[in-house]
Structures are given as structure tokens and as C-alpha cells.
Amino acid sequence: MIESFYEITKQEIQDHENQIMAKDREMEIMEDNHRVEVRVYVQKVKHLDYEHKNNLKRVQTDGMGHMDEEKDLHEHRETVLRSTKQSLKLELKERDLSNEDEIEQMKQAHEKNLMKLREQFEKNNAALEARCQQRLRDLQESLELRRKVDIHEIEERKNLHINDLMKNHEKAFTQIKNYYNDITKDNLRLIDSLKNEIAAMKKKAAANTKLMHDVSQENKRLSEPLAAAIQEVEHLRHELKDEQKDKLSLRNAKARLLYLAQQVHDLKQHQAELTMKYRTMESDRNALYDTFEHTVQTIHKKGECKNLILEQRLASMDDQHARKGAQLQEILLAANLDPVQARRVTETLGTLLDSKNAKIRKLQYSVTKESKAYNDSLRTFTQKLTQFGIPEEEIRALGFKPLSSNANVNPAGLVATE
Structure with a gap:
């Protein structure tokens, strides 16, 4: 919705700019027309002057006898032409003044329209900024709630995983202890080795607990990238590109989830390897006992x-x-x-x-x-x-x-x- 409103506002600004450009083109056209008219009047004056010179030459060629008669007529016509020329110049000057007044009026009207458009744009921009701020606050609250939910889910999964590991380790330890109490009793060497293995498993469980604690700490540290993301959203609120940050955060969360799943899988494989190692040692002990008995x-x-x-x-x-x-x-x-x-x-x-x-x-x-x-x-x-x-x-x-x-x-x- 914000993008569409931004596009509409941008389109309106573009339309106003196009109208301003159209007004500028009209003013240029009027100035061009005025210059054309001035050139036309100048051309007319030149044409009249040219006709005057031609008539003067024709009169001179007609005969020197009509010189005096034509001289008076010529002087009269010259006076008339000069007055006409002066009137044309005055008219041209008045036309220039009227054109300048009209241009000044159009500029003032253009300034007024531009001022109105600027005020309207500032109002729309303020409203858009307020909506963006509100949406940013809503998005921040939503992201904060989502982060708390994700942290709670991860902590629950961590606690469940720790409980499962502790139960499995206690069950395995109890089975091993009962087995060796029932069968071997005082088999000190094997019990020491199994105790070492159990200690290693406990160390592994402690390492897993520490790993889950590190995961929790890292989830807490995710608040800092969230604050950085909010600042960058504030910096880029005019460009409205916060969706890319959300996608990046989602990809990071998915990558972290895959990493934790891989660690759980590795722990299960390690537990299976320890179980196989224990079975191998048990089979070796039985084989050694059978060999001794046969010997x-x-x-x-x-x-x-x-x-x-x-x-x-x-x-x-x-x-x-x-x-x-x-x-x-x-x-x-x-x-x-x-x-x-x-x-x-x-x-x-x-x-x-x-x-x-x-x-x-x-x-x-x-x-x-x-x-x-x-x-x-x-x-x-x-x-x-x-x-x-x-x-x-x-x-x-x-x-x-x-x-x-x-x-x-x-x-x-x-x-x-x-």
C-alpha cells in the first residue's frame, strides 16, 4: 500500500512538473511569436523603406522636372512614413511592455501554483511520513514479538533436548551399571574404562549444554542486528526497502535452524558410534573369555x-x-x-x-x-x-x-x- 501511495504521489508530482513544463513551453511559444511579429514589423518597415527607395529612384528617373513637385510630396510622405514608423515603434514598445506584463503575470501565477503544489506535496509527504512511522512501529512490535516467540521456542527445544540427553545418558549409565554389576561385578578395569566413557559422555552432554547456552546467547545477540535493521529502516524509510532486511533475517534464521539440526544429527551419530564401540568391546571381552576357557x-x-x-x-x-x-x-x-x-x-x-x-x-x-x-x-x-x-x-x-x-x-x- 505504501509503495502504491508512493507511486501515485510520484505520478502526481510528475504530472505537475509536466504542467509546469507545458506552461514554460507556452511562454516560449509566446515569446517566439512575439519575436516573429517583431521581425514581421521590422520586415514591413524594411519593405516600406525599400518601396520608398524604389519610388524615389523611379521619381528621379521620371524626370528632374517633377523634382520640386515630387519633393514636396516626398517630404510629406516621408513625414507620414516617419510618423508611421514612430507609431509602429511606439506600438511595438507598447506590445513589448504588454508582453512583459503578461509574462510577469504568468510567472506570478506559476509561482502561486508552484507554491500551492509545494504545500500540497509537503502535506502529503508529512502524512506519508506519519503513516510510514506508524507502520514502522507496528513492524517493530511485530518483529519484537516474533523474536520473543522464536527465542521461547528455541529455549523449549533446548530444554527438551537437554532433558532427552540427560535421560538417555542416565538410562545408558544405569543399564551399563546394572549389566556390569550382574555379570562382571568387580571387573575394575572394564568399569574404569566405562567410567571414562561415561565421563566423556557427560563431558559431551556438558558441551551440548554449553552449546545450547551459546545458541541462547546468540539468539539474545540477535537483538543487536534487529536494532541495526531498525536504524537502517529509519535511514531508508523514503526508499521503503525494509522487505529485503526481513528476507535476510528470515534466511539467517533458517540457516541457524539448519545448523542446529545438523549439530543434533552429529550428536546422535556420535552417540551411535559410542554404542557401537561399547558393543565391540563387549564382544572382544566375550571372545577373550571364550579363548581362555578353550585354552x-x-x-x-x-x-x-x-x-x-x-x-x-x-x-x-x-x-x-x-x-x-x-x-x-x-x-x-x-x-x-x-x-x-x-x-x-x-x-x-x-x-x-x-x-x-x-x-x-x-x-x-x-x-x-x-x-x-x-x-x-x-x-x-x-x-x-x-x-x-x-x-x-x-x-x-x-x-x-x-x-x-x-x-x-x-x-x-x-x-x-x-
Whole structure:
């Protein structure tokens, strides 16, 4: 509406200027006509003078006899012509004076009309300025109300987002805490790492809270660009281009909204990455536990097999040694050998028995060494499981028991022979 009123006022001013230009052209035309008339009268005077000269020449050529008669007539006509010329000059001067008076009157009328048009224009301009000021105040109030509504909506979304983040973080923390309390209990290392992750998530939540606070502060700082926009509207009120400022503010608000939406999306992606990282760590822990259990079972089975084989061989050798001793006594009694031969046979058999006993001791040493290696492996894996937070009750529930052995807790390669 303001633009249309401005265009109408501008068109009226243009029409008045065109009327003034038309009046100026009429005055120029009248002056041109006056100059033409003056030139016509001058031309007539010249023509009369020319005719007079021609008549004078004709009279002179007609004869010198009529000189005196024509001289009087000529003088009379010359006097008449001079009087006519003088009257024409007076008439021309009067015409000039009348034209000047008419021009002065037209100028005065033009000045009056121009004064009226100027007063009318000033009145219209004052009314237009008052309407523009009123519309500017209305627009300022509307923009202020819109800014307050936008700030309130952004604060509500910020509070909702903060509450959702806090609930999600508390829920995740509670789930993690319950899970590790139920399954791992004293798994200190994993709990420390998860506490670090939870602390990082809390730092992230604090960073998000700070970010939302910065967003709120930036929204508050939007009042300064609004004041600058109002000043520029005041400066450009005659040009009425405040619509461009509104469009620019709207584009800035939309860009800020897209930026906040992108930040929310990035936070969700980061939360998903942390969840995947937690699941990966959990799967690695389960894989490590399964590997340990499989290794312990394999070592236990191998140790039992070796111990069983060695015990069987040792029992068979003891039985064989007892049978050989009984057979030797029976042979000595049946042979009725003299004491020297019996002693020689006994020494030979003693040497043979010593070698057999040495083999038996080696086998016993091998059994002791394998038992110690099994016990050392079981003790090492038990310590590792304890370090990973697995309770001792669950470790004993796996069914792995140390083998009975008289060896100490030195490394398996340091078992001493008897």
C-alpha cells in the first residue's frame, strides 16, 4: 500500500512538473511569436523603406522636372512614413511592455501554483511520513514479538533436548551399571574404562549444554542486528526497502535452524558410534573369555592325558619290577648258587635295577614337571580372569582343579631332580 501511495504521489508530482513544463513551453511559444511579429514589423518597415527607395529612384528617373513637385510630396510622405514608423515603434514598445506584463503575470501565477503544489506535496509527504512511522512501529512490535516467540521456542527445544540427553545418558549409565554389576561385578578395569566413557559422555552432554547456552546467547545477540535493521529502516524509510532486511533475517534464521539440526544429527551419530564401540568391546571381552576357557580346557585335557599315560607306565614298571624281583629270588633259590655267584648275579641285577630306577625317577620328574606346568598355567589364567573382574566362584565353577604335586611355585623349567 505504501509503495502504491508512493507511486501515485510520484505520478502526481510528475504530472505537475509536466504542467509546469507545458506552461514554460507556452511562454516560449509566446515569446517566439512575439519575436516573429517583431521581425514581421521590422520586415514591413524594411519593405516600406525599400518601396520608398524604389519610388524615389523611379521619381528621379521620371524626370528632374517633377523634382520640386515630387519633393514636396516626398517630404510629406516621408513625414507620414516617419510618423508611421514612430507609431509602429511606439506600438511595438507598447506590445513589448504588454508582453512583459503578461509574462510577469504568468510567472506570478506559476509561482502561486508552484507554491500551492509545494504545500500540497509537503502535506502529503508529512502524512506519508506519519503513516510510514506508524507502520514502522507496528513492524517493530511485530518483529519484537516474533523474536520473543522464536527465542521461547528455541529455549523449549533446548530444554527438551537437554532433558532427552540427560535421560538417555542416565538410562545408558544405569543399564551399563546394572549389566556390569550382574555379570562382571568387580571387573575394575572394564568399569574404569566405562567410567571414562561415561565421563566423556557427560563431558559431551556438558558441551551440548554449553552449546545450547551459546545458541541462547546468540539468539539474545540477535537483538543487536534487529536494532541495526531498525536504524537502517529509519535511514531508508523514503526508499521503503525494509522487505529485503526481513528476507535476510528470515534466511539467517533458517540457516541457524539448519545448523542446529545438523549439530543434533552429529550428536546422535556420535552417540551411535559410542554404542557401537561399547558393543565391540563387549564382544572382544566375550571372545577373550571364550579363548581362555578353550585354552584352559585344552591344557587340562593334555595334562590329564600325559599324567595318565605316565602313571600307567610307572605302575606297569613297578609291577614288572616286583615280578622280576620275585622271579630272581625263585631262580636263586632253585639254582643253589654259591654266595659269590649269587652276589655277582645280585650286583648285575642291582646295576640293572639302578638303571631302571633312574628311568623311573626320570619319568617321575617328567610327571612332576608336567603337573607343575599345568598348575602354573592354571594359576596364571586364574590370575588373568581375576584381573578381568571374573569372581573366583565362577572360576572354580568351571571345574579346573590343580594337580597334587610336591613341586614349588618356581617356573616349570626349574623343577629339580632328586
